Amino acid sequence: xxxxxxxxxxxNIAGEITLAAKPRETMRKWREIFGISQSELxxxxxxxxxxxxxxxxGRRKTPGxxxxxxxxxxxxxxxxxxxxxxAVKFLVKPESQAILDIRELLTxxxxxxxxxxxxxxxxxxxxxxxxxxxxxxxxxxxQAILKLPERELRNIYGQSTERALIFTKVKxxxxxxxxxxxxxxxxxxxxxxxLKPEKVDKLAIHIAEMEKIPLVVSKxxxxxxxxxxLRDSI
Numbered sequence: 001x002x003x004x005x006x007x008x009x010x011x012n013i014a015g016e017i018t019l020a021a022k023p024r025e026t027m028r029k030w031r032e033i034f035g036i037s038q039s040e041l042x043x044x045x046x047x048x049x050x051x052x053x054x055x056x057x058g059r060r061k062t063p064g065x066x067x068x069x070x071x072x073x074x075x076x077x078x079x080x081x082x083x084x085x086x087a088v089k090f091l092v093k094p095e096s097q098a099i100l101d102i103r104e105l106l107t108x109x110x111x112x113x114x115x116x117x118x119x120x121x122x123x124x125x126x127x128x129x130x131x132x133x134x135x136x137x138x139x140x141x142x143q144a145i146l147k148l149p150e151r152e153l154r155n156i157y158g159q160s161t162e163r164a165l166i167f168t169k170v171k172x173x174x175x176x177x178x179x180x181x182x183x184x185x186x187x188x189x190x191x192x193x194x195l196k197p198e199k200v201d202k203l204a205i206h207i208a209e210m211e212k213i214p215l216v217v218s219k220x221x222x223x224x225x226x227x228x229x230l231r232d233s234i
Contacts, residue, residue: 006076009087014072015231016106018065027063027071028056029106034075034086044074098143099156100168101136101227108132109234111189114164115216117233118226121197124208124215131214133188135163138227141176142169157185164189164216168223171195173204177215181207193218193226 013030020026031041038056042049054060055067063071079086090104112129114136115122122129137156144167156165165187167176173192180190190213192200197217208215220226 006080006087009090010069010072010076012090012103013075014065014068017068017072023062023068024056024058026106027068030072030075031056034079036075036078040078041071041074044078045070098140100138100140100223101231102138102156103230104135104160105133105234108134111164111214114189117230118166118191118193118216118218119220120191120216120218122214122216123197123200124205125212126214128212128214131162131188133162133164134160136166136230137163138166138168138223138230140169140223141167157187161185162188164191166191166193166218166226168193168226172199172201173215173217174201177201177204177207180213181211186211186213189214189216191216191218193220193223 017023017026017030031038038049038052042052045052051060055063076087109132110129111131111133114120114133115129139156157163165176165180167173167190170176170192171194173195176190176192180186190208192204192215195217200215200217205215218226220229
């Protein structure tokens with residue numbers, strides 16, 4: 001894993017921890033996601049396992065940003081030593097201009113809540129709003145057509161297909177839905193951004209209904225606002 005990718009991943013994880021309502025629980029969850037014991041992590045950080053235990057259990061005050069940074073970097077470096085088997089599941093190549101953002105969620109988010117977060121209107125399969133999402137990917141649809149190789153399409157699904165694929169700069173919505181129809185696996189939700197609900201092509205809605213994938217149109221004004229809103233909210 002190159003240095004730029006490692007730095008980007010570390011920043012994303014550290015941000016999750018720092019902004020979490022309960023940082024200690026988020027620290028523990030990330031350690032468990034990486035499958036690293038407190039003992040192994042403590043050796044890497046050259047501190048006592050009890051110190052890590054105290055932070056993760058809340059017996060010590062919430063760690064500062066400096067410790068969080070070292071904690072996250074240690075997780076990634078230990079994983080890298082073993083072949084980066086966990087990190088690659090969360091990694092988005094920076095050179096992939098088609099992917100604006102991708103995230104794995106530590107706790108499931110109901111589809112109905114996600115629709116509210118993107119200020120969305122459901123156009124198909126409103127009865128499936130009870131399903132849970134484990135992540136989301138924001139895709140520049142124009143860049144995806146021009147620059148995203150077919151072999152890299154699997155990267156948009158991150159660790160789980162139980163996620164929302166959000167396509168920006170959409171004119172009619174037909175192309176993203178046709179792409180989803182002919183590829184596997186399938187996402188848990190499709191969000192279109194950049195057009196009004198009444199402008200969505202009827203074929204796009206029909207495909208969503210056939211594939212039993214909720215189709216949503218986000219009314220957030222810009223790509224930047226969309227990325228920030230989701231980053232700040234979940």
